[in-house]
Amino acid sequence: MKKSSFPLIRNRKAMVGALIVAFILAVAIAAPLLTSYDPSARVGRPHQAPSWDHWLGTTRIGQDVFARLLYGARTSLAVGFGAGLLITAVGTALGIIAGYRGGKVDEVISFFTNMVLVVPNLPLLLVLAAFIGQASPWVIALILGCTSWAWGARVTRAETLSVKQKDYVKSAEMMGEPRWRIMSFEIFPNLISIVGINFIGSVIFAIITQATLEFLGLGDPKVVSWGTMLYGAQKASALSVGAWWDILTPCFALAFLGIGLSLLNFAVDEIANPRLRTGNRLGRWQALIRSGEGRL
């Protein structure tokens, strides 16, 4: 019954994940050094196959796919981490407040949390984005933050309920520490593993959702991101005319980043919470991812 080769594989997973994310981050930062093309400019003939001049070919309107891939990574990463931060902040704050205060406050917050959980997320986002019109990446990050905090709040609340029974919280209460201080300095640091997992899960969710919204034509088509690359390629019927490089490039980039981040999630979980190495560790992670993709 003991896990045999598993810890080794898990650590390897974590390392590979960190390497993937670091690689994409580095490439995004170094974009101007790696390509001399302007990602939005017309620099070649339409739908040229990959060649020495255009490593990943060109789009329907003659933009360099490789340059768009590099610069697009900046947008996708920025939105992913920005929205992830927002989702985590809102979810953590609401979860801790609901769990610690209890009573009426808890009832109200829990009711809203559960409600947000059952209203399907992607259709809701689509309606929001449709009214906003061609949503810029930052607007997308903002609406993601406002609509996707529920799972984090629920998980954080559950964890807060057990932490608040601990002696050090009781003693802080006895000493008359103000509530905000107890919540942010006694409880929050002890939830850091949940917060970390929530954060990476939210980043994955935000990246996927942003790409989906843009693919469906709700983003600003002038922005260079992996989602608008998909949108442009789909709109130009890249697959049926055989321009596989146009559409598979952002596909593999998104898949690569998604896998990297998921693997990284294991690392955070293990470092922050060795107690949870067996059993439900994977389950909680899975639930977070699911809720992320779940509402997509």
Next chain:
Amino acid sequence: MAFLLRRLCFYLAAFVAAATINFFLPRLMPGDPVQIMFSSAGAELPPESLQALKLTFGFVDGPLWQQYLTYLGSIFSGDLGRSIKYFPLPVTTVLGNALIWTVGLMGTATLVSFALGTFLGILAAWRRGSLFDVIVSVGAIFATSVPAVVTSLIVVFTFGFTLGWFPTGYAADPALDPALSLQYLGSVAYHGILPMLTLCAVLTGGFAVTMRNNMINLLGEDYIVMARAKGLSDTRVMLWYAARNALLPTVSSLAIAIGTVLGGSLVTEVVFNYPGLGNILYQAILARDYPVIQGQLLIMTATMLIANFIVDVSYVLLDPRLKRA
């Protein structure tokens, strides 16, 4: 019973919340909400139809609460307005036709991936740490972290365009008339197989991991040890003692997964040009057909709530403790 009643009230509240969002959103946007919602209608709709459409969405003279009640009234009487793109078809007709395809696709994919994922999860947990377990676990990570759009596009590229094994659009051969004939149903199955497989690829991993972890938590329990000590066969202990109890939390995770299926089927339908809700929505977004976009949110919320309720009912049936409560 009280449990189910409470859930029903909650779902009703959630549905009203979705309707409320629909009501306030155009009114919160800068500018004239009527202008925003019906600008694309301008030339196409006769004035009296536009007037009726405004009424449906609560654009009546009077205070805001009165407008809100008018809107809720039209929703609960089943009037979601008329589509601007497919005028004069009512939104309910447009969405109703599409809903059949989506529910069919979704339902099959959920059942197949639930069964397959659960089965893989049971075996992986039973042989924890084995090569099979590692393959299932790692495969599940990969499958769940790749966006549904990407999976769909890669599948349609590989099996649709490159290999040419399956059609890349429509729910059935457009040359055939819809009928309950073997030929037509065969065509539906042939067209549905690729989008269904894509959805299964997206979903199976999640079910497998949930089941695997539930099983692992249970395998240390005394009654499992007892069952083994009694000398029962491995298969019997695995399926009738462990899996049976591990299935319960998986059923509740099914409720969450329905959201995944809905979202996944949205993009999958767009990629496969499948005539379900997702594709209708995509067309509506391109045409700025707001009545359809808004109706979509309500229909999808309702679908999700009904599915959740079914899961609740089955939970009560599966868990005797809830029946007494």
